[in-house]
Amino acid sequence: MLISAFERVKVGKVPVIPVLLDKRLLIVTGKGGVGKTTVATALGLASARAGQRTLVCEVNARERVAGLLGRPETGAQITSLEENLWAVDVKPHEAMREYALMILKFESIYNAVFENRLVRYFLRFVPSLQELVILGKILFHLKEKRPDGSWRFERIIIDAPSTGHAITFFSVPKVILDTVPPGALANDAKWMRECLIDPAITAAVLVSLPEEMPINETLELAAALKDRVQIQPQVVVLNAFIPTRFSPADLDQLAAGELRDLALAHQARARLSVSAADRLKALGHPLYTVPRLFTPTFGRAAIEEVSGHLGAR
Amino acid sequence: MNPIPDAVHRSNVLVCVGPGGVGKTTVAATLALRAAVEGKGSLVCTIDPAKRLANSLGLAELGNAETRIADPILAAASGQQPRAAMHAMMLDMKRAWDELIEQRAPADKREKILGNRFYQSLSTALAGSQEYIAMEKLCELRMQRGYPMIVLDTPPTAHALDFLDAPNRILDFLDNDAAKWLLTPALAAGKIGLKLFNLGSSYVAKTISKFTGVETLQELANFMLHMSSMYEGFRERAHQTRALLEADTTSFVLVTGPMPERLDEAVFFHTTLLQNHLSMAAVVVNRVHPPVPAALWSHAKKLPDELRKRVEATLNENDHLASQDARGVARLAELCAPTPLVLIPRFELDVHDLTSLWNTSRFLFGEAHIETALPSR
Incomplete structure (x- = not known):
């Protein structure tokens, strides 16, 4: 299975959303429960199979990416899951340490200063520093190079927090810029912000469901990302799409009763999917639909399937 | 036993918690609706930054102010004349913070606080601050506004736990020896201009200022x-808040879905709430797919071939979802015992108007049931 999918890539059928192929940073976000982690993992798999070194980052969450691919949890260490694919669960404490070490260079100084109780106490109160170091660590990996000068990771995918908190999270560099005077922190915040708002580098992937409230929220999120954070949404993924199955003729053939109700219910859900797709298309970004999956356990097989659907429009 | 009506009856604060995307806001709105119709005047308050509640109540906008839902709307939803009023509001974090400072800060400090950049980011973007101000607001509403019932909706997972932790965290912050030690010299001197942590030009101070910029520390100290x-006021209210959460008249309703990917989160929540000695009214399992009646399969057999295939595919899918949900429900019942489970079916269409909310409430209040493989205990 794995080999055949890999072979497909070799013959030129690239199973990753073409419009995202040239982006280095993908931010996957949406309402809670719409399938952000699923889509982030599937995109990671697709990107890795397209031959690009890809890192999937979860942000201070209950780690799920590695488990979905049938691998043990990675924790806060960047861990290889398979060829070209790495995952990490970015936690504030570890990120703070790594981030500080990047600036300070010396571990002994870090230990003396940052493990100091008083210092930790103060740092905790610097506005949004936690988010900044998490974002800082992720974006640091974006500019990391290998000895041969190529990128360590050609693509980074962030499984971002849900709607309201995503806006807060990605606003952090701006908040820092408005808050702290010039210095190392402000310089980094400036760099991060430039990175996030550069449409050549960064794209937001908005995940939604064919239900009224998730759709409303997606439309609001798209506007907020654009207006308040200046991140350009590039692609919308409509998850759990129900394709139309029964024709009007089918329904005519079914006598009133539970089977007809069943078919009508299916049709209503399919109609909801279509109208959801129409509303999302109005955003003017490419829309991908992933059909609702009926798999016994939601694991690797399901991710493979979702990954396949993200390849075709 | 009917856990939800019992909880509505004996509580005056209901806190809905749970993972994201499971219909928590809908359940919160339903509880408030039902309480009002039955004579317990209610306020539903969401602190989720996404504007879901207005949608749930069929309103275009919902702001920081408590808005009364018109009686005719409640009547239309429930088919009866409401016996008390229902209100709804959404918490505007920035405004709530500003109001707090305006009401509580000494007159000569107000402008300085409101103008400080640390305050501005605290009130708009600092993680945890919205949870804190929500608790403040809950306390204020409880003490000053006299609603017989306040239903509070909370943001998803990690943040809802932050929310429960917010009063503790603010106490920890205020009681911290480090804070006292750091502030004492400046307080004693009665002036601004803390030397950096009182450490003077030590390498510690130099290193930190390399990290944050030296002025940042000065401004933080000023703040x-x-x-x-x-x-002192913060400390007092944090204690009150904690007491409010732990009160006999406050109940928690854990809202979750039956799907396997939400299960761990829900159980984690349940455990955390119990560990914190909070009173759990029920685990509400929302959007459960009911089982497919067996007779439908034999009915389907009589259909013409093509149509039969399509109908059977649909039956298979529904059956798959129903048995998956039944497994999830059974597992939840086991892991959350002895907290009672209340099941709400998945409705064919989205629940976002008052009539659908009323329909939901019938399941929530034990007037309608779905059969599932829920083990009887």
Whole structure:
């Protein structure tokens, strides 16, 4: 299975959303429960199979990416899951340490200063520093190079927090810029912000469901990302799409009763999917639909399937 | 036993918690609706930054102010004349913070606090601050507004736990020896201009300022100094908040879905709430797919071939979802025992108007049931 999918890539059928192929940073976000982690993992798999070194980052969450691919949890260490694919669960404490070490260079100084109780106490109160170091660590990996000068990771995918908190999270560099005077922190915040708002580098992937409230929220999120954070949404993924199955003729053939109700219910859900797709298309970004999956356990097989659907429009 | 009506009857604060995307806001709105119709005047308050509640109530906008839902709307939803009023509001974090400072800070400090950049980011973007101000608001509403029932909706997972932790965290912050030690010299001197942590030109101070910029520390010190006169008030209210959460008249409703990917989160929540000695009214399992009646399969057999295939595919899918949900429900019942489970079916269409909310409430209040493989205990 794995080999055949890999072979497909070799013959030129690239199973990753073409419009995202040239982006280095993908931010996957949406309402809670719409399938952000699923889509982030599937995109990671697709990107890795397209031959690009890809890192999937979860942000201070209950780690799920590695488990979905049938691998043990990675924790806060960047861990290889398979060829070209790495995952990490970015936690504030570890990120703070790594981030500080990047600036300070010396571990002994870090230990003396940052493990100091008083210092930790103060740092905790610097506005949004936690988010900044998490974002800082992720974006640091974006500019990391290998000895041969190529990128360590050609693509980074962030499984971002849900709607309201995503806006807060990605606003952090701006908040820092408005808050702290010039210095190392402000310089980094400036760099991060430039990175996030550069449409050549960064794209937001908005995940939604064919239900009224998730759709409303997606439309609001798209506007907020654009207006308040200046991140350009590039692609919308409509998850759990129900394709139309029964024709009007089918329904005519079914006598009133539970089977007809069943078919009508299916049709209503399919109609909801279509109208959801129409509303999302109005955003003017490419829309991908992933059909609702009926798999016994939601694991690797399901991710493979979702990954396949993200390849075709 | 009917856990939800019992909880509505004996509580005056209901807190809905749970993972994201499971219909928590809908359940919160339903509880408030039902309480009002039955004679317990209610307020539903969401602190989720996404504007879901207005949608749930069929309103275009919902702001910081408590808005009364018109009686005719409640009547239309429930088919009866409401016996009390229902209100709804959404918490505007920035405004709530500003109001807090305006009401509680000493007159000569107000402008300085409101103008401080640390305050501005605290009130708009600092993680945890929205949870804190929500608790403040809950306390204020409880004490000053006299609603017989307040239903509080909370943001998803990690943040809802932050929310429960917010009063503790603010206490920890205020009681911290480090804070006292750091502030004492400046407080004693009665002036701004803390030397960096009182450490002078030590390498520690130099290193930190390399990290944050030296002025940042100065401004932070100023901020803490201005806020210091409010510390006692913060401490007092944090205790009140904690007491409110732990009160006999406060109940928690854990809202979750039956799907396997939400299960761990829900159980984690349940455990955390119990560990915190909070009173759990029920685990509400929302959007459960009911089982497919067996007779439908034999009916389907009589259909013409093509149509039969399509109908059977649909039956298979529904059956798959129903048995998956039944497994999830059974597992939840086992892991959350002895907290009672209340099941709400998945409705064919989205629940976002008052009529659908009423329909939901019938399941929530034990007037309608779905059969599932829920083990009887």
